[in-house]
Amino acid sequence: MGYYDQVKEAAEAVRSQIKDVPSVAIVLGSGLGDFAGTPADAVSIPYEQLPHWPASRVVGHEGRLVVGRVKGHTIAALAGRCHAYEGHELRTVTFAVRVMGVLGVKTVVLTNAAGGINTGFASGALMVIDDHINLSGANPLVGPNDDRFGPRFPDMTDVYSVRLRTIADQAGAALKLPLAHGVYAALMGPSYETPAEIRYLRTIGADAVGMSTAAEAIAARHMGVEVLGISCITNMAAGVLPYPLDHREVMETARRVRDRFVALLEEIVGRL
Ligand code: HPA
Numbered sequence: 001m002g003y004y005d006q007v008k009e010a011a012e013a014v015r016s017q018i019k020d021v022p023s024v025a026i027v028l029g030s031g032l033g034d035f036a037g038t039p040a041d042a043v044s045i046p047y048e049q050l051p052h053w054p055a056s057r058v059v060g061h062e063g064r065l066v067v068g069r070v071k072g073h074t075i076a077a078l079a080g081r082c083h084a085y086e087g088h089e090l091r092t093v094t095f096a097v098r099v100m101g102v103l104g105v106k107t108v109v110l111t112n113a114a115g116g117i118n119t120g121f122a123s124g125a126l127m128v129i130d131d132h133i134n135l136s137g138a139n140p141l142v143g144p145n146d147d148r149f150g151p152r153f154p155d156m157t158d159v160y161s162v163r164l165r166t167i168a169d170q171a172g173a174a175l176k177l178p179l180a181h182g183v184y185a186a187l188m189g190p191s192y193e194t195p196a197e198i199r200y201l202r203t204i205g206a207d208a209v210g211m212s213t214a215a216e217a218i219a220a221r222h223m224g225v226e227v228l229g230i231s232c233i234t235n236m237a238a239g240v241l242p243y244p245l246d247h248r249e250v251m252e253t254a255r256r257v258r259d260r261f262v263a264l265l266e267e268i269v270g271r272l
Pocket residue numbers: 113114115116192193209210211234235236237238245250
């Protein structure tokens with residue numbers, strides 16, 4: 001079975017279990033899965049019950065799709081994503097976003113845990129992604145193009161919608177939660193960066209670094225889906241502070257900001 005047909009089959013499986021097609025899909029990053037508990041009248045579908053859906057085995061990444069109502073909108077929350085560093089190809093990594101696009105979602109909110117490169121940031125900050133630099137060494141659109149998804153050479157001038165970034169700022173202001181802005185560099189991982197790599201990333205204009213999001217943003221834009229990206233700066237990047245990086249710090253910071261983060265997502269959804 002071809003990739004498009006697999007995506008379609010998964011989308012049909014989701015469709016058969018939900019009442020209304022969601023207008024927004026929110027992909028929840030490491031330690032940021034709490035929002036999936038927010039929707040009312042929710043249907044929760046474990047990933048393993050969906051055909052062709054890849055599983056992630058990273059600690060702190062649950063694997064379920066929740067569809068329900070938030071502030072008058074039907075939304076899909078995806079708790080858990082799979083990553084290239086697990087050995088997946090990027091078309092596998094972007095499968096969930098593809099399914100959302102084929103299901104009829106118009107907006108995708110991509111969230112992640114990221115290291116802060118910009119020394120003006122502090123751990124716990126929330127950053128609206130203005131743009132990305134894809135240094136993962138791969139692209140989810142490699143291979144024959146399927147025109148049912150989108151064009152061969154999609155434009156990437158405005159990957160992260162100006163309209164949605166403005167809405168995010170307005171939501172942050174309403175919550176008295178000032179949001180940082182910056183460029184997200186996506187690397188393959190899973191090792192964290194070296195201090196030299198972080199200096200290099202700073203030089204080329206990156207403010208935050210992580211191991212996800214860019215591929216999903218590319219796949220979403222390929223389908224004409226509008227994208228908002230929000231990074232939780234869970235730690236300062238390698239070499240910024242005089243101690244080593246640890247996944248536990250990432251999870252702890254994500255836990256510390258979770259209430260703010262959930263409130264921000266709700267406030268954004270209410271303004272869409
Ligand atoms: N680097 C890469 N990915 C990350 C980091 C980091 O410092 N923190 C959370 N995800």
